[in-house]
Amino acid sequence: MKRFSFPCLFFVVLLSAACSFNTPSVTLVKKQRIYSYNRQGTVTERLAAFVLLEDGDGRNDYKDLTLREDATGLEWSCHRENTVFLQEAAYSKNAQWIGSNKFKYPRRFFPAGQYTLTASDLGGNKTETTFSLQAAPQILTFLPFEFTLENEQWTLHITDSAACASYSLIMLSADLQPLSVYQLQPNGGDRQNGSLEALENRPTDARYIQCFGENTDQSIGFLSTPLPLP
Numbered sequence: 001m002k003r004f005s006f007p008c009l010f011f012v013v014l015l016s017a018a019c020s021f022n023t024p025s026v027t028l029v030k031k032q033r034i035y036s037y038n039r040q041g042t043v044t045e046r047l048a049a050f051v052l053l054e055d056g057d058g059r060n061d062y063k064d065l066t067l068r069e070d071a072t073g074l075e076w077s078c079h080r081e082n083t084v085f086l087q088e089a090a091y092s093k094n095a096q097w098i099g100s101n102k103f104k105y106p107r108r109f110f111p112a113g114q115y116t117l118t119a120s121d122l123g124g125n126k127t128e129t130t131f132s133l134q135a136a137p138q139i140l141t142f143l144p145f146e147f148t149l150e151n152e153q154w155t156l157h158i159t160d161s162a163a164c165a166s167y168s169l170i171m172l173s174a175d176l177q178p179l180s181v182y183q184l185q186p187n188g189g190d191r192q193n194g195s196l197e198a199l200e201n202r203p204t205d206a207r208y209i210q211c212f213g214e215n216t217d218q219s220i221g222f223l224s225t226p227l228p229l230p
Contacts, residue, residue: 022056023125027095029117031131033110034101035140036223043140045109050099051129052091053119059096061121067103070114076103109137135219147211147224155193156211164213164222172208172226179203
């Protein structure tokens with residue numbers, strides 16, 4: 001008969017305790033087509049896909065997220081180190097938004113159709129949810145607005161008033177990570193401007209600013225090129 005030494009048994013107990021016993025669950029899913037300029041000045045599309053993931057083993061139990069186009073089987077993997085984590089006070093302490101806004105389709109634009117998001121935890125437990133992209137991608141040459149910065153003054157010039165229902169300013173760090181968001185109040189015109197000094201609680205480590213516009217149902221967003229702060 002085989003016998004386990006106490007250290008060996010203790011190790012097995014610790015290993016078992018470290019495993020995940022609760023399967024995570026998806027409460028909500030959000031997706032959005034995002035259009036922006038690449039380095040060559042061409043409008044390109046990314047897909048932002050996030051799920052509200054709840055896990056009884058805690059937020060740190062999350063491992064990775066996979067996006068799959070059901071029609072072709074194409075997959076994109078978002079590992080923990082590349083995942084964006086967002087918390088909302090309205091949800092439980094074990095719930096968080098996870099995902100990415102950097103999914104890119106190899107043929108430039110995501111086609112309409114069915115997609116599946118699969119989230120995995122450290123114990124190998126998985127949960128999945130599906131969503132549809134119903135509208136065909138827009139073929140754009142220019143964004144529907146221009147955003148400029150001169151000294152401490154920013155200017156938003158709206159060239160297509162029907163494209164966006166709301167606009168925000170985003171402060172970014174040196175590695176282009178979002179730090180704070182400022183919702184702009186519409187003034188009924190095609191031009192808004194203001195001073196950087198008027199932005200409350202401006203992060204001291206902010207190095208760039210960009211403008212974000214989105215349509216009424218938030219299915220489409222537009223991001224201007226990040227501009228270095230003076």
